[in-house]
Amino acid sequence: MSDKVIFIGSKSLGYHVLKTMYELNPEILDACITMDDITDSRSCLKDIKEYCAVHDICYFEMVGSCDISEIILERKPDICFVVGWYKIIPSHILNSVPKGFLGIHNSLLPAYRGQAPLVWAMIQGEKKVGFSLFSFTEEMDEGDIWAQEAVIINENVYISDVLQVFEERAVGLFKRIYLKIIDGSIHPLCQAGQISYCGKRDKDSGLIDWKKSARDVLLEIHAQSKPYPGAYTIWNDERLIIWKARKFEYKFIGIPGRVGLIMHGDIIVACGESTAIVLEDVEYGKYRGNPNKIIKSLNTKFL
Template structure:
């Protein structure tokens, strides 16, 4: 089975490894040049490609006709996209005889679009997973060929969920590659309730203290390291909340007001939020109680803007 692979991030690394272990002839890898402004916390598929002498391409745009020509000349049986960040043009998707497949980070048709691992946590979902599906011009809309579920524990955060998904991706590939190679796979349309979410920006991490403690907790764990972080303002400076936990407390204070120093707890629209690890703009990250002691947080109110 001759394959052209588009891949990035840890899941791209894992899936490319599985393809090679399966014995697929990987013709080339399309990937991304690393962004100097992005924390590279994952293994990169390019290292797998280099180890196995697979040609690597990092085009700024796939719309240049030379890329479709290069892939057509290579005569692939199949194309895979594993967390590749660019849309792949139809003229490329139409080339392979088996098909072009994308691995999406949710249980389609729910959570189509960008940043699904963040959005499922913000929504407080108790499970998510991966879907391998045919690629169409419309993103995340093609027929499905495989899915793998994972559980989300209440203590999970974006990193732990992502690593569960990477492990699930390896298992999914082991199961589906023989079926794809032998032509024994089945395809089924996406049915049921669907949802679509756009990409997230750092400024979307602002905490709205009027919300309930669980909703704020879900935001903090959805955008914690290695993402930009949930934040609020303290005396005009950004305060990042890297780790927190909701407390079932009666509402008896203004949302955003510090109601305890030990443990360091803030009132919300419903319940309290215990701040376990925080970082004031320009300072090092530290545990909440140490921060409260060093910054005289008695009676302080979070919120507002810079």
């Protein structure tokens, strides 16, 4: 087993996959390429850097455009594994590596090709989500599938919980098949099934439409909670982020976006279709916590 392997990645999942790859066969791991994402709350830069130093793994920390072309052409790996890397890899670099680039995409491909797939899937109310280990091609997320893991969820789960399950499953997957991929004892399959695509999201994508039902509003809150920027509304010209909420159990007739009840310490906001939600954890300016500390009036209206 003489293949030269390069790891490219970041964040917690990338860090744990890197550790798994090294533990399974330290001799073939030629280098680690990561990015300076220290300002990202999800960053594991210090952990990755320290691990590489302790185990004498050749380490590259990219900034700016994060162009890895020179490193790949110079080190000539046989195969690259990509986990938690959000930069485009040029086609001539993809084609320069004999066994290609393999990466994890947080959907059951070919569904939800594109960006923020898990967020979109949860917003859509999918009951089955998952991730795919696939080969990179010049087209978006179209490569052959090496393995997939499906996870059944309900509408009350938060995205941090799903990501934790994904991480555990992905590390377990690498433990089972990493060396089999290297030695060629397993092979990928073509993608099959209903194709769909999803688009880019940013911190402004989470604006709540209170005319939607409580179910739909809660799906958006759950899907965009930590470690993402959060679903939010506007109050007094400032952003109020809703990190946690639950459905009000009774029918509620009110103006969507208005605080309809303050009851037993609960702040209840009207939604569409005669439904409402109970706010549990919010962030407003420097305040983070129970909304009943800052919302006191039934005249409160969110935009």
